[in-house]
Amino acid sequence: MAKRSKKRHSLHQWHRYLGLFAGLFTLWITLSGIALNHSAELAFDQQYAPSNWSLTGDSITASSITAYKSGDQWVSQLNDRIYLDTQEITVSNTLLIGATNLQQMQVVATTDSLWLFDHSGQLIEQIDWSLMLPAKPIRLGVTQEKRLAMQVAHNWYSTDESMLTWQPIPQQNAHIVQPAQPPEFIIQKLLDAYNGKSTTYEQLLLNLHTGRILGEYGVYLIDLIALILATLALSGFTVWLRRRQ
Amino acid sequence: MKRWFTLGLLLLSAASLSAKGVYQTPEAFIQAGFQSEPPTQNVIWLNQPLKKTMADILGHTYSGLRVRYWGKGNRTAWVLNEIGKEKPITIGVIVRAGQLEQVAILTFRESRGGEIRHPSFTDQFINAKLKNDHALDKPIDGISGATLSVRAVKKIAKLALFLHQQTPFSDGKTQ
Numbered sequence: 001m002a003k004r005s006k007k008r009h010s011l012h013q014w015h016r017y018l019g020l021f022a023g024l025f026t027l028w029i030t031l032s033g034i035a036l037n038h039s040a041e042l043a044f045d046q047q048y049a050p051s052n053w054s055l056t057g058d059s060i061t062a063s064s065i066t067a068y069k070s071g072d073q074w075v076s077q078l079n080d081r082i083y084l085d086t087q088e089i090t091v092s093n094t095l096l097i098g099a100t101n102l103q104q105m106q107v108v109a110t111t112d113s114l115w116l117f118d119h120s121g122q123l124i125e126q127i128d129w130s131l132m133l134p135a136k137p138i139r140l141g142v143t144q145e146k147r148l149a150m151q152v153a154h155n156w157y158s159t160d161e162s163m164l165t166w167q168p169i170p171q172q173n174a175h176i177v178q179p180a181q182p183p184e185f186i187i188q189k190l191l192d193a194y195n196g197k198s199t200t201y202e203q204l205l206l207n208l209h210t211g212r213i214l215g216e217y218g219v220y221l222i223d224l225i226a227l228i229l230a231t232l233a234l235s236g237f238t239v240w241l242r243r244r245q
Numbered sequence: 246m247k248r249w250f251t252l253g254l255l256l257l258s259a260a261s262l263s264a265k266g267v268y269q270t271p272e273a274f275i276q277a278g279f280q281s282e283p284p285t286q287n288v289i290w291l292n293q294p295l296k297k298t299m300a301d302i303l304g305h306t307y308s309g310l311r312v313r314y315w316g317k318g319n320r321t322a323w324v325l326n327e328i329g330k331e332k333p334i335t336i337g338v339i340v341r342a343g344q345l346e347q348v349a350i351l352t353f354r355e356s357r358g359g360e361i362r363h364p365s366f367t368d369q370f371i372n373a374k375l376k377n378d379h380a381l382d383k384p385i386d387g388i389s390g391a392t393l394s395v396r397a398v399k400k401i402a403k404l405a406l407f408l409h410q411q412t413p414f415s416d417g418k419t420q
Contacts, residue, residue: 124310125288130272131313131324164286164313 071101098140264359
């Protein structure tokens with residue numbers, strides 16, 4: 001009987017200490033979870049946290065920028081943002097593979113789409129490559145006749161003036177568009193613009209909720225808290241059951 | 246006990262199901278829709294009056310100055326995107342002589358509302374026409390839990406019918 005009582009006391013103690021330890025984190029997880037649940041209503045997904053709050057561990061530097069000189073302008077990609085000079089013109093999760101200035105349009109190619117913009121950055125059209133080419137292109141070029149050309153696997157295709165139909169062409173007819181280093185003022189403006197709009201409050205809350213805010217070990221800490229909470233449920237149930245007996 | 250366990254398993258499996266995915270590539274949609282007669286690819290440039298009507302239909306401004314489509318005879322095909330709740334749904338529409346011939350969900354990116362991809366929903370659009378007030382001339386039953394996705398498909402169906410009227414294929418004289 002005394003042994004049983006000692007065992008119950010020990011379980012009680014464990015339950016109490018685990019509860020105290022997890023309590024603080026539970027508050028953290030609960031509050032961030034409630035805020036996340038209402039992030040759309042509170043527009044947390046549209047408001048950006050100050051750059052020094054970023055806390056995502058990602059470091060954005062000039063080497064993160066891919067850029068192409070397109071006529072008198074620059075088309076650049078920094079993470080998922082695409083810029084015409086320093087103006088953000090679209091968001092794409094796929095890689096920028098080239099940009100050129102044709103028929104008074106800025107032709108921007110990402111791995112999944114062809115984007116056409118006017119010189120003020122207004123979108124003219126976005127079209128999926130699968131509707132035009134046999135596979136996703138890997139490189140952009142321009143023919144001697146100033147037509148858009150794309151490399152698909154080992155083959156090259158060029159399009160007509162309206163960019164509606166595509167025909168195979170010999171590789172030597174295409175002049176490949178190469179990436180280049182944009183001027184320093186553009187790099188600096190992009191970095192400033194990106195850092196000021198890099199993390200939404202929703203992302204910040206998500207990082208807080210999942211523990212990523214503390215780096216990769218933060219996730220394991222939250223895992224541990226989750227396991228402790230599960231243990232608390234079991235130990236609480238066991239204590240209750242034993243009391244009834 | 247066994248009953249509760251089974252119920253728990255069912256709930257868990259239902260929660261893990263996601264309707265996200267590419268159901269048909271735009272290319273396959275066009276090919277399937279024009280099997281015997283390959284269509285020509287065309288564009289409509291959008292002037293201010295067109296953009297205004299499109300904005301009325303969509304409830305927001307259309308981001309683009311031209312729209313690509315495929316046409317043959319009196320039929321046109323459209324591959325258009327519209328946001329359901331948060332992410333764009335890619336929808337394929339074929340219009341024949343001012344009536345909807347086919348509506349298909351090509352890519353669904355939202356986590357909820359994927360039921361709109363089922364033919365039991367999309368087949369309701371067949372033969373629907375556009376009324377003068379840019380509404381569909383037949384009722385479309387919604388799906389509970391997929392209200393925003395249903396709304397997005399209706400908007401695109403109306404938009405495709407409106408854009409079809411702007412093409413030379415609307416009178417069936419263009420080959």
